[in-house]
Amino acid sequence: MTLDTLQFAHRFDSVSGSAIREIFKLIAKPGMISFAGGNPAKSALPDELCAQVAKEVLQRDGKAILQYGATEGYAPLLESLHAYAEDALGCPIDTVLPVTGSTQAMDLLCKALIDPGDVILVENPTFLGNMQCMKLYQAKLVPVESDENGILIDKLEEAIIKHHPKLLYTIPTFQNPTGKTLAADRRAPIAELAAKYGVVVAEDDPYRDLRYAGTPLPSIKSYDRDGWVVFLGSFSKIISPGLRVGFMAGDSRILRKCTVGKQSTDVHTSNLTQAIVDQFLRRDLLPEHIRSICASYKEQLDAMLEELASFPEGTTYTKPEGGLFIWVELPEHLNALDMLQTCVARGVAYVPGTHFFAEGGHHNTLRLNFSNSTVEQIHQGMAVIRDVIAEASK
């Protein structure tokens, strides 16, 4: 029988693969200026330090690192991570679970909670990688309306009452893809609504340390009294995405299910990468490293905003205080998906905004990343996009 007769599982019926990861392959040629992706700058990746640390941890604890570990995490990291999480989130934390990148946190949370047809409330637009995750669990994604300060609390309550969601997925700080931050006075209400109606909140907060202006806001988790909020943390933006280490922090009843799910997902996260992250926490290497990253990302953000100021009338864009992304809305008649081909042919890439909407549409939007390009590349690349827009507007 030919393999073409093979029927794949129905969870793939509406999923064909991440558009971003396909764009990555398209643009993997030398000289390309990429405003796509959410890659850290090369200069932000601590290769020398990691080389040293990797060697040290393997020399000191190599037999334990190379052996099977506990699904619950590498013991030294559990200790340093618990302290780090409580400090970062500004509240006591019941349990932390190291995971293989915070993408796995979302996967495990869906595994623990989502039956086919269950509703997940999402921001509109939202992170497309995690939308793919939710779709593979056959969840029904229902967008909740936001304004420039994030999710609208009355719309959230309406949506909860109407759709009885299992989960709310939110990226409160320097959101992907918009760069927006959830206002301080909307954070406690989200935790309260979650407890009132019995909805788990996935607070996905990988960008919180990349703040270039303004003051840090309390986590939603810090207002959580009953355990409904699960915090998803990442070291991808502040140490390295290639190591694949993130964590979940929350109530042990939820994290226990995630741990059982993780047993048969990958048994445990690599002990070596956990041990490297442990050293960054234990030796308190992050604050200085983050300061140096933020200094250059701020210049890159400013350069991109400066270029956007001369984009054609009718263009609007966010002015984030941190993170990696600017969200651009072009005049309605323009199509960022069509324009991408031309831009890529001229050596510049971005992600069309339509991919970030649960229900598609919004073809006049795009997401720009500034962290992975030099200031010079930003000036050069933005000029190309401006030209392509001008030609498309004719």
Add this chain to the structure above:
Amino acid sequence: MTLDTLQFAHRFDSVSGSAIREIFKLIAKPGMISFAGGNPAKSALPDELCAQVAKEVLQRDGKAILQYGATEGYAPLLESLHAYAEDALGCPIDTVLPVTGSTQAMDLLCKALIDPGDVILVENPTFLGNMQCMKLYQAKLVPVESDENGILIDKLEEAIIKHHPKLLYTIPTFQNPTGKTLAADRRAPIAELAAKYGVVVAEDDPYRDLRYAGTPLPSIKSYDRDGWVVFLGSFSKIISPGLRVGFMAGDSRILRKCTVGKQSTDVHTSNLTQAIVDQFLRRDLLPEHIRSICASYKEQLDAMLEELASFPEGTTYTKPEGGLFIWVELPEHLNALDMLQTCVARGVAYVPGTHFFAEGGHHNTLRLNFSNSTVEQIHQGMAVIRDVIAEASK
């Protein structure tokens, strides 16, 4: 609302967590002799070499290793792994996909193929970690009868005709938990039945290099003409389980679905651990390392078999030519689950055999691991088990 009202997903209805991983925690006290688990010996873990290699790869290619990588795998490993897989399996390979331990290979294969209620044929007994994985995909596990030479081909065809399975899961070499090896003349027929009836075969073969006697047998994959066989490979037993690197090898149509599934599972396997494995392959470090592991594992196996020879009449056990496990059947009236408590109290652990059967039962069986204990510990620990059996037999 209290979190106790939270309803977890139905996929957990019949899954409470891996019995083995719970036993691990029970026995994590100093001085315990553990015949549970499938851990490599401490001496088999190349910590000094890994420390050197980790430092070198990060110094040479650190910026790429620490950056986001392709879901399809770290480019240098893809090259060396493809060559390694073709050599190991003795056949041309269409596609290889590095994964976060071969446990993830099974998870991705189920994700790609299994809708709730789909049938997976399994050996009886079989590896319990992967049974948990299958159950979390709500598959129906149907055992196929084996004899001392592995799956019975006529029984397999009967089961295929009767149950229309999506997948056959088999561990053909030094099987977990029995140590049995599928006979040479049953390997082509399995590939043929798979193609005849359109059943995907997951050939899980992590122990094939740990051979202490006899000659290597061709993989089932090497008889596969139409792409129905997916090979699951692991470096856990021959380099390190703590690194979490394994691979899948097979037809690109199946592996493409697994890759899309992996995008939202963990984006990609850690580039650092992939780069370390790449060096083992590229520098051809495995053959000598495996020779040295096998030399000591053979002594450990022999010591355990020697002890088993003096177990009470009515005890039968396998005499594997390789791998990590011996399977023991005690006289019918003995209960290995009950005896475990006594053994653990006296400092010796094993895994009761009942956990490895899809339908439970078989309380007089147990699995013994010999790789993670010294010859001295084996003599000492087996004497304890023999005593406990003698007391239970009274």
